[in-house]
Amino acid sequence: MTYELASLLYLVASICFILALKGLSHPESSRRGNYLGMAGMTIAILTTLAMPGVGNEWLILLGIVIGGTIGTLVALRIKMTALPQLVAAFHSLVGLAAVFVAVAAFYNPSAYGIGVPGNIKVASLIEMAVGLAIGAITFTGSIIAFAKLQGLVSGKPVVFPMQHWLNLGLGIALIVLSAWMVVETSSTAMWLIAIIAFALGILLIIPIGGADMPVVISMLNSYSGWAACGIGFTLENPLLIITGALVGSSGAILSYIMCKGMNRSFFSVILGGFGGDSDAAAAAADEGDKTYRQGSADDAAFLMRNATSVIIVPGYGMAVAQAQHVLREMADLLKEEGVEVKYAIHPVAGRMPGHMNVLLAEAGVPYDEVFEMEEINREFSDSEVAFVIGANDVTNPAAKTDKASPIYGMPVLDVEKAQNVLFVKRSMSAGYAGVDNPLFYMDQTMMLLADAKKMCEDVVKALEA
């Protein structure tokens, strides 16, 4: 195969990838998009294998079979609640693969036509250093994100004095080492870059708290794209550059959406330290004299059965309690009684962008009953019941009124506008952000203090009775 033909086929693969993303504008076209993505990847791999000078087919096949088997088994077995961890783990692999490709290119540059060992084009060396560093940061950063999401380490932010200065110092060290690597074509410098970038990846993610994980996942998604992009520059391969840019911008946009959903600046998330228990104590202090109304499953069933419209507000707590299936059962029973049921999703509900939608879809909730915050917020005032399950901070009216609140300015669901608010919660403690929720003490609110799944089961029983 000539290089011209290979370039042309790479272009076809790039177009497949663009169409794969474009397909995701609607659930119906999304499946075709996914197939196009697979087709693009197949074209890219086969084209590369058919290029002159690429041999070792059996070795390569072995690698693909081993990797493919592991990937397939993991993807088929993973529970949808564990999706965020899985994605974090996958990002780490892209990062590590980028590191290995950069190292391979350094030791055998002639394979890529960018020079001979010890005498590599300056531009390629710079790009190699960039790709290597981003890849290494993506690798360890994603490992830490994975460990936090999987609960292997505490989700609490790890902060220590001089943390940001240390990170800055390591960043400067990376630049100095890159200059050394470029000027001297030094392998020592290259390995040092890898080691320091590995350390930096860990240090960048440990101060970020569990509540900010949606941003972190999106950010690492973006990094993995830029790593591929950097390698694409090194190898002078437009396919890698295009794909890397698509993934990089996708992750960046998702990070932006997540930050906006929490009313936090990107930098405050990156710098971390949010979501600790420092202000939880302050919130607990003034809890004493407030009274709230507690209800039972029977009360909830009665209220909802006699309503004409119910809006369900699910949050991460629902996923933790695995309550989505019984919740859907409850909604089905209500629909049989002629109640209109809708779901309202906050942009940062769950542990990754769009996580709630996947969990509801898994439970069999049709996607046209699920609405985004902007679409449904005005409908709360017309509905009799808002059923909040496993969500807290995203319903807090203090975000709209109380300038002193740490979550002031965060866009929230206008749950308090509904005639009745049913709030399923395990206890009266504060949410992730450590902020008390005035919604609990409002006249129209009835607290259903129980495990989310247990409560839904009881409501289902009461509805069936």
Place this chain on the structure above:
Amino acid sequence: MSDLKGQIDALKSEVDSLSQRLGELSDQAQGLAASSGGVEAVSAAAAESGGSATIFGLTVLVLAVFVGYHVVWRVTPALHSPLMGVTNAISSVIIVGGLIAAGTEGATFSEIMGFIAVTLAAVNIFGGFIVTYRMLAMFKKKPKPAAKA
């Protein structure tokens, strides 16, 4: 005597024509020199454009970022998780770099590096596309007989 004069005249005209020819030749030589200078300039330009693969890459990058920006903003928020799944899968296109390294015989160390990269990226390709497939298969429309009876 007149014969001799005639011969001298003939010689003179001969010399004239010769010098003229010489001038022409030197012109030609200069022209050649100029054109060969041109060749040098062209080959230098070619080397330059070969060296500016980075600029070419940058062009591709910027255009691709624009495409990515517009395509991703049109993705419905309900499908943001599958978006991450599919972008994760396609970012493994980095396998191309691994394939070339693993496929270039005679450089054991970088072959091993390439092999590892291929294996890691393959986990991602299969895992990413399959998990996205599973997610998308779950998104179903409301069944036709509407719930509101």
